[in-house]
Amino acid sequence: MAALSLFLDVPLTREAHELLYAYMEDPSPDKVYLDCRGCRIDTGEAWVCPTVLRTLQLVAGDPTQDYEQLPVCGLPEFTRAATELAIGRESQAILENRVRILQPVGAPLKARGSGVRDAIKADATVDIPGLGMGFSSILAFWCRLYLAGGVQTVGVTGALRIGAEFLRRWHCQHTPGPARVYIAVHQLDFFQGIFHDAGFVDICPYLYWDLERLDVALEDFLEVLESSPEGSIILLHGPEGTGLTPRQWEEVAQVMERKHLFPFFDIPGQGLASGDLNKDAWALRHFVARGFELFCAQSFSRIFGLYDEPVGNLTVVARDNVALTRVRSQLEKVAAALWGSPTCFSARVIATVLNNPALRSKWKQSLRAMAEKIMLIRAKLKEKLRILGTPGSWEHITTQLGTHSFMGLLPVQVAYLMKHKHVYLHTDGQVSMCSINSHNMDYVAQSIHEAVVATMLGLSQHPEHCKGQ
Amino acid sequence: MAALSLFLDVPLTREAHELLYAYMEDPSPDKVYLDCRGCRIDTGEAWVCPTVLRTLQLVAGDPTQDYEQLPVCGLPEFTRAATELAIGRESQAILENRVRILQPVGAPLKARGSGVRDAIKADATVDIPGLGMGFSSILAFWCRLYLAGGVQTVGVTGALRIGAEFLRRWHCQHTPGPARVYIAVHQLDFFQGIFHDAGFVDICPYLYWDLERLDVALEDFLEVLESSPEGSIILLHGPEGTGLTPRQWEEVAQVMERKHLFPFFDIPGQGLASGDLNKDAWALRHFVARGFELFCAQSFSRIFGLYDEPVGNLTVVARDNVALTRVRSQLEKVAAALWGSPTCFSARVIATVLNNPALRSKWKQSLRAMAEKIMLIRAKLKEKLRILGTPGSWEHITTQLGTHSFMGLLPVQVAYLMKHKHVYLHTDGQVSMCSINSHNMDYVAQSIHEAVVATMLGLSQHPEHCKGQ
CATH class of the missing domain: 3.40.640.10 (Type I PLP-dependent aspartate aminotransferase-like (Major domain))
Structure with missing residues (x-):
C-alpha cells in the first residue's frame, strides 16, 4: 500500500460550532459563552423539568415495554x-x-409469533x-x-x-x-x-x-x-x-x-x-x-x-x-x-x-415559570444597563420574547466583547438569554457598557454598512 | 391559493420495507415473516439481555446525570x-x-457558570x-x-x-x-x-x-x-x-x-x-x-x-x-x-x-448463549428437513453462522413460499434465523419441503439464470 494517507488533502474544518470552539480555546477565567442552546438554571446547568424527570424514570422502569424497533416514522x-x-x-x-x-x-398484523x-x-x-x-x-x-x-x-x-x-x-x-x-x-x-x-x-x-x-x-x-x-x-x-x-x-x-x-x-x-x-x-x-x-x-x-x-x-x-x-x-x-x-x-x-392531562398541566406550569424566568433576566439586564448609564436605548431587550434575543450591538461592539472581555456571542449581537445568570450578569452588563462606550466615539451610531450583518 | 395540491405528482412509495408491507397486507393467520431484524426469544418477542436491562434502569435513575446535549460526535x-x-x-x-x-x-473549558x-x-x-x-x-x-x-x-x-x-x-x-x-x-x-x-x-x-x-x-x-x-x-x-x-x-x-x-x-x-x-x-x-x-x-x-x-x-x-x-x-x-x-x-x-468488567463479562455470557441458541435453531431446522426427506443438501444451514442465513432456495421456491404458504423471505432465500421459533418451526420446515417438492419437477435443479439472484 502507498505510505501516504488517502486523506492527505482532507482539510481540517471547524465549521460546525465555530463560536463554541473559539470560546473553548480561550484560556481566560472570565470568559462567558452567550450562545448556550437550551434553557438553564442559575448555576448554568441544563434546566430539567421535574415532571419530565419523573416521567423519564417511570418510562425507563416500565415492565410492559417491549424494546422493539420503532417504525421508520417513529412512535x-x-x-x-x-x-x-x-x-x-x-x-x-x-x-x-x-x-x-x-x-x-x-x-391482523401479528401471526405465528413473528x-x-x-x-x-x-x-x-x-x-x-x-x-x-x-x-x-x-x-x-x-x-x-x-x-x-x-x-x-x-x-x-x-x-x-x-x-x-x-x-x-x-x-x-x-x-x-x-x-x-x-x-x-x-x-x-x-x-x-x-x-x-x-x-x-x-x-x-x-x-x-x-x-x-x-x-x-x-x-x-x-x-x-x-x-x-x-x-x-x-x-x-x-x-x-x-x-x-x-x-x-x-x-x-x-x-x-x-x-x-x-x-x-x-x-x-x-x-x-x-x-x-x-x-x-x-x-x-x-x-x-x-x-x-x-x-x-x-x-x-x-x-x-x-x-x-x-x-x-x-x-x-x-x-x-x-x-x-x-x-x-x-x-x-x-x-x-x-x-x-x-x-x-x-x-x-x-x-x-x-x-396525560395531569402531567401535561404540571409541565405547562414549569414551562410558564421558565418563560417568566427568561423575561426576568431580560428585565434585570436592561435595568443594569440603565444604572450603568450605557448610551442608547435598551428597550428592545424586553420587547423581544423567547430564549434568544438581539442585543442591538454593532459588529464592532461584538468584536470588542470577544477580544477584550472574553464574552462570546454572534456577530449580529444575538444572545441566548439563558446563558445569562446571577453569576455572570454583572460582568456581561459591564462588558456591554464598556464595548458600547469604547466603540461609540469611533463610529456614527447607525453606519449603513452594518445593516444586515 | 391554487386548489390543487403542490404535491399532486408525488408518487406513493413503499420502497423502505417492501417485504414487511407485503407481509402486513396478508390477512392469512398462517403468515410467517422470516426477516425480523433483531435477536428474538421463543415467543417471537425481542431478546433483551438482563444485564443491559438492569444497567438501563440504573442509568435512567442516575442522580449525577446532567442531561446536557452531547457533542456532535457523541459520548x-x-x-x-x-x-x-x-x-x-x-x-x-x-x-x-x-x-x-x-x-x-x-x-479550562468551563468558566463563569456557562x-x-x-x-x-x-x-x-x-x-x-x-x-x-x-x-x-x-x-x-x-x-x-x-x-x-x-x-x-x-x-x-x-x-x-x-x-x-x-x-x-x-x-x-x-x-x-x-x-x-x-x-x-x-x-x-x-x-x-x-x-x-x-x-x-x-x-x-x-x-x-x-x-x-x-x-x-x-x-x-x-x-x-x-x-x-x-x-x-x-x-x-x-x-x-x-x-x-x-x-x-x-x-x-x-x-x-x-x-x-x-x-x-x-x-x-x-x-x-x-x-x-x-x-x-x-x-x-x-x-x-x-x-x-x-x-x-x-x-x-x-x-x-x-x-x-x-x-x-x-x-x-x-x-x-x-x-x-x-x-x-x-x-x-x-x-x-x-x-x-x-x-x-x-x-x-x-x-x-x-x-465495567463485571457487567461486560455477564453481557458476553448472554451474547454467547444467544449465539448458541441461533446455532441450535439451525440444527433443528436441518434435522426437520432431513426427517421430511426434503430433496437436496441442507448442510449449508449449519455451516453458515450468525443471525442471517441463505436457505439455498431458488427464487421460484421463494415465490411459492410467499404465494402458497404465506411465508415471507427475500428472493435470494436469505432468512433471519431468529424469526424461526418453536411456534413456527414445523410450519416453516413443512412449507420449505412443499416448495422444494412442488417446484423441483418443473426446473432443472440449478438453472443458470438463478445464479446471482
Whole structure:
C-alpha cells in the first residue's frame, strides 16, 4: 500500500460550532459563552423539568415495554401529540384529515409469533371512522402504518433535513424555475449546512433584525418575499419569538399566498416566548387556517429539558389525505436512508407527558415559570444597563420574547466583547438569554457598557454598512 | 391559493420495507415473516439481555446525570469502547494513535457558570502522553474535543450514511476515475438507498452467495475486485458471518491492497456468529493490521437488545493522527447537518456495560448463549428437513453462522413460499434465523419441503439464470 494517507488533502474544518470552539480555546477565567442552546438554571446547568424527570424514570422502569424497533416514522403517539401541540387539537386541518392519515380497520398484523411490531395497538385512542370507500388497497395498507401526518426525527436538525431532502426532490421539480431557499441571515450558520447538504445550491439570506430601528425588519422581509421567484421555500424560524404582531404575520401570509411561496416553519421553543403554548403557535396556525400546504419542524429539547435525547417532529400539512399519504411515504424513504428508525426513549417520555392531562398541566406550569424566568433576566439586564448609564436605548431587550434575543450591538461592539472581555456571542449581537445568570450578569452588563462606550466615539451610531450583518 | 395540491405528482412509495408491507397486507393467520431484524426469544418477542436491562434502569435513575446535549460526535466513553470492541484494545492502530486522537492538557473549558459540557471530564481514563510538540494550535484545540476516532451515530444506518457522505466528497475527489461502490447483491435493498441518497450514482452489486455450490461465491467476488477501478469503495457486510476462512480473507485483502480499494466494513452483530467477540472481528482486525485506511460501521441493537434505541459507531482508521483528526472534523460537519447531536441514553448504557468488567463479562455470557441458541435453531431446522426427506443438501444451514442465513432456495421456491404458504423471505432465500421459533418451526420446515417438492419437477435443479439472484 502507498505510505501516504488517502486523506492527505482532507482539510481540517471547524465549521460546525465555530463560536463554541473559539470560546473553548480561550484560556481566560472570565470568559462567558452567550450562545448556550437550551434553557438553564442559575448555576448554568441544563434546566430539567421535574415532571419530565419523573416521567423519564417511570418510562425507563416500565415492565410492559417491549424494546422493539420503532417504525421508520417513529412512535405514533408521539407524532400525533406533537402535531396537535403545534397546530392545535381543534385545527380544521386535523378535522379534514390533512395532517393525520386515515386509519382503516386493518388485517391482523401479528401471526405465528413473528414479533413484528403491531403498528395499530399503540394508536388505539384514535377515533377515525374506518377506511374511506374510494381508497385503493395500497393506500388502505399505508393508512394502517401511518397514523399521524408527522414524522418523528432525530432532533429538529433531522426534521429540517428530511424536509429539505424531500423538497429538493419533489417540490423543486414541481415548481417552475430554480428552487430557492430563503433563510434569515442570523440563522444561516445553522440552516445553510442542512439545506446545502440536502442538495440546495440557491440559498439566499433575508434580513431579519434592523440594527437602525432596533426592531424586526418587516419591510425588508416583505420586499424579499415580493421579489422572490414563485415556489421558493421560506424558512420561518422561531415565529413565537419574532416579535411580529398577528397583523404583520397576516401581511406576510398574504404575500406568500400570492407568490405561491412554500412556508417551512421551525419552532424551537413553543411556550417559552409568551409562556402560552397556543399563543406561541399563532403564526403557524394562521398559515394552516389559510389553507397553506407547509412543513413544520418542532424541537422538544428546550421545552422538555431533554437536551441529551434530541427528538423532533416534522409535521406535514397537505391539501388532502391522499397528498399527505404520498408525501409521508416519501419522507419515510428519506428517513430510512438517513437513520433507519429513530430512538424511542425521549419520544415515549414526551408522548406520556403530553397525553396525560395531569402531567401535561404540571409541565405547562414549569414551562410558564421558565418563560417568566427568561423575561426576568431580560428585565434585570436592561435595568443594569440603565444604572450603568450605557448610551442608547435598551428597550428592545424586553420587547423581544423567547430564549434568544438581539442585543442591538454593532459588529464592532461584538468584536470588542470577544477580544477584550472574553464574552462570546454572534456577530449580529444575538444572545441566548439563558446563558445569562446571577453569576455572570454583572460582568456581561459591564462588558456591554464598556464595548458600547469604547466603540461609540469611533463610529456614527447607525453606519449603513452594518445593516444586515 | 391554487386548489390543487403542490404535491399532486408525488408518487406513493413503499420502497423502505417492501417485504414487511407485503407481509402486513396478508390477512392469512398462517403468515410467517422470516426477516425480523433483531435477536428474538421463543415467543417471537425481542431478546433483551438482563444485564443491559438492569444497567438501563440504573442509568435512567442516575442522580449525577446532567442531561446536557452531547457533542456532535457523541459520548467519548461510548465511541472509545465501541472502537476498542471492533478493532481490539491491543490493536497496533490504537497504539500508533491512528484511531484515537491525541488528548493534550487543555485550557479550562468551563468558566463563569456557562454550562458548556466539559468535553474532557468524560474521558479522564485515557492515558495519552500530552500534546505532541509539532502540533499547530488549531490541531491542539481539536485534540481536546476529539477523544476517540469513532463517531457516535443514530443506528448503523447513520454510521453508513455519514461515512458515505464524507467519502463522496473527499475520497472520490482524491482517487482517479469515477468513484464506484460495490455492495453485495443480497444487501442492495438496504445499502443502495443510503449510498444513493449520499450522492453516489455508480453502485455495482457483487455476487455473494452461489446457488449452485450452496456456498460463498469467493471466486466471483475476487473477480469483481480484480476488475474494479482503483479507489472503488467495497462494502464488506457482516464479515463475522460470511463463512470465509482467514486464508480466504487474506486473499481478499491482498487483492484490495493491490488495487487500492477502500474497505467499508459493516458489522451488524459482532459476537452473534461464533459467540466470541474477538473471533467475529478477525477479518476487520486483519485489514487494520495490514495497514489499510478504512471505515467500519458497527450496530449495537442486536448485540445489546436495544432495538428501540438504535445507536451505531463509525470507526475511522487512518494512516496517522493528523489524517484522522482531519477526517473526523469533516465527519462532524456532516453529522451536524444530519441530526445535530446524537441521543445519549443507549450510548450511556452500552458504555457502562462495556467499560465495567463485571457487567461486560455477564453481557458476553448472554451474547454467547444467544449465539448458541441461533446455532441450535439451525440444527433443528436441518434435522426437520432431513426427517421430511426434503430433496437436496441442507448442510449449508449449519455451516453458515450468525443471525442471517441463505436457505439455498431458488427464487421460484421463494415465490411459492410467499404465494402458497404465506411465508415471507427475500428472493435470494436469505432468512433471519431468529424469526424461526418453536411456534413456527414445523410450519416453516413443512412449507420449505412443499416448495422444494412442488417446484423441483418443473426446473432443472440449478438453472443458470438463478445464479446471482
